[in-house]
Amino acid sequence: MSERKQIEISKEKIEEQDKFIELLHRTNEDYFNKSGSRKTYSLVTYGCQMNEHDSEMLISMLESMGYARSISEDKADLVIYNTCAVRENAELKVYGNLGHLKSVKKNRPDMKIAVCGCMMQQPHVVEEIKKKYRHVDLIFGTHNLYKFPQLLSDTFGREKMLVDVWDVDGEVVEGLKSDRKFSVKAFVNIMYGCNNFCTYCIVPYTRGRERSRLPEDIIFEIKELVSNGVKEVTLLGQNVNSYGKTLEESKKITFAQLLREVNEIEGIERIRFMTSHPKDISDEVIYAIRDCDKVCEFLHLPFQSGSTALLKKMNRHYTKEDYLNIIKKAKSEIPNIAFSTDIMIGFPGETDADIDDTIDVCEETRYDSAFTFIYSKRTGTPAARMENQIPEDVKHQRFDRVLEVVNRISAEKNEEYDSKIVEVLVEGSSKKYSDIMTGKTRQNKTVNFTGGGEDLVGKIVNILIKETRSFSLNGELVEIIR
Numbered sequence: 001m002s003e004r005k006q007i008e009i010s011k012e013k014i015e016e017q018d019k020f021i022e023l024l025h026r027t028n029e030d031y032f033n034k035s036g037s038r039k040t041y042s043l044v045t046y047g048c049q050m051n052e053h054d055s056e057m058l059i060s061m062l063e064s065m066g067y068a069r070s071i072s073e074d075k076a077d078l079v080i081y082n083t084c085a086v087r088e089n090a091e092l093k094v095y096g097n098l099g100h101l102k103s104v105k106k107n108r109p110d111m112k113i114a115v116c117g118c119m120m121q122q123p124h125v126v127e128e129i130k131k132k133y134r135h136v137d138l139i140f141g142t143h144n145l146y147k148f149p150q151l152l153s154d155t156f157g158r159e160k161m162l163v164d165v166w167d168v169d170g171e172v173v174e175g176l177k178s179d180r181k182f183s184v185k186a187f188v189n190i191m192y193g194c195n196n197f198c199t200y201c202i203v204p205y206t207r208g209r210e211r212s213r214l215p216e217d218i219i220f221e222i223k224e225l226v227s228n229g230v231k232e233v234t235l236l237g238q239n240v241n242s243y244g245k246t247l248e249e250s251k252k253i254t255f256a257q258l259l260r261e262v263n264e265i266e267g268i269e270r271i272r273f274m275t276s277h278p279k280d281i282s283d284e285v286i287y288a289i290r291d292c293d294k295v296c297e298f299l300h301l302p303f304q305s306g307s308t309a310l311l312k313k314m315n316r317h318y319t320k321e322d323y324l325n326i327i328k329k330a331k332s333e334i335p336n337i338a339f340s341t342d343i344m345i346g347f348p349g350e351t352d353a354d355i356d357d358t359i360d361v362c363e364e365t366r367y368d369s370a371f372t373f374i375y376s377k378r379t380g381t382p383a384a385r386m387e388n389q390i391p392e393d394v395k396h397q398r399f400d401r402v403l404e405v406v407n408r409i410s411a412e413k414n415e416e417y418d419s420k421i422v423e424v425l426v427e428g429s430s431k432k433y434s435d436i437m438t439g440k441t442r443q444n445k446t447v448n449f450t451g452g453g454e455d456l457v458g459k460i461v462n463i464l465i466k467e468t469r470s471f472s473l474n475g476e477l478v479e480i481i482r
Ligand code: SAH
Pocket: 086, 087, 200, 201, 202, 203, 237, 238, 239, 275, 276, 277, 302, 304, 342, 343, 344, 373, 374, 375, 376, 377, 378
């Protein structure tokens, strides 16, 4: 099926949902007119930016249905968990929360509980919830998010749990409207799914096969965002460097070309993207970052492990040397570039020497920030069946070793900013103090500063750094640039 045809079908399907939105809206308005208070929702999101973005779309639907945001989960009329399956911890939290809601729902039987997201794409999870958490009203997956209004509406007057999860290789419905959390920044999906099957990772099973959106749809969406005041977009995909591969021949463009096209959009200040897979990053992407004035000098390039032998077992398709060559090239082409990464500790068969290699890569690249993860066995992935699983205590010792290096380097990188002036896009006031404003540098550093107020939101300003911390910089407003 052509991409255009696919989008037409998606549009129809999304429009179909409007009648359910309307129906629930009327019910909720009646309730408001009678009781004087609004039906409320609480939405908890786990996982990556893909899930955050999906939650923005759920919020947009909920608000059109007339639900108001609840201040507490226990008091909400509707609780939704948008789940992540990437590590066991995230899953355990969801089970814990569902367990807690059991007694809450006993006292408030009208409460509705829905669970969606990546965990639900795994049949064993759905079975577990059906068996042990029978107070859940609705389960749906990552591929039928658009159908939420209809599914929610169907739960009313129904005793039994409603389960609707689509297969990973099924149809794709896209083009949903989303409630953008920030007026200044927005996420834009450029592709969905993942084809890489890293041996530890569940994402290809929960998000399906890789598919790219049409460049014109991406550009159209960004232009619309800009006309609504958005200044920064983050282009999202599990592996943005392979963007375009699934497009029809006549529409095919590469990620580097897409960056150059987005850079031409007037009114946009900053362009970011994630995630880049080292095996697919081309020199053209590096040149596009170098040449495009709006593309920020920041690269999130997960390496997972510095050990070439482990990388092979992880099915990552690059060596330690390949990775370091990319970093070298990026450093030589792009002055002031900052790097972040994901590191995995405790993959089956890992040795202390493998950790030495990981530390080497950290020392050589000098990441501004790094996310360190302890390997977690995921049912159905090849790594879960590998021999030589690493004992928990060894994983933790190695994790601490790597974390120490990572934290030292981040703090040193931040110290370099002491007494320097940095360019910041202002995002809002700090969570703790209303007279402190916050924003980010092009290198993705969080900067908190005094000397300005809410009127600076969306502006590019210069800040003099007075204090450096491990994870942020503090300073004072020098001038407003634009
Ligand atoms: N597509 C991105 C990563 C998405 S998942 C990429 O390839 O870079 C985000 C991170 O979670 C991964 O980079 C990895 O470090 C971590 N992760 C994935 N599966 C994991 C597992 N089974 N246990 C621990 N960490 C995991």
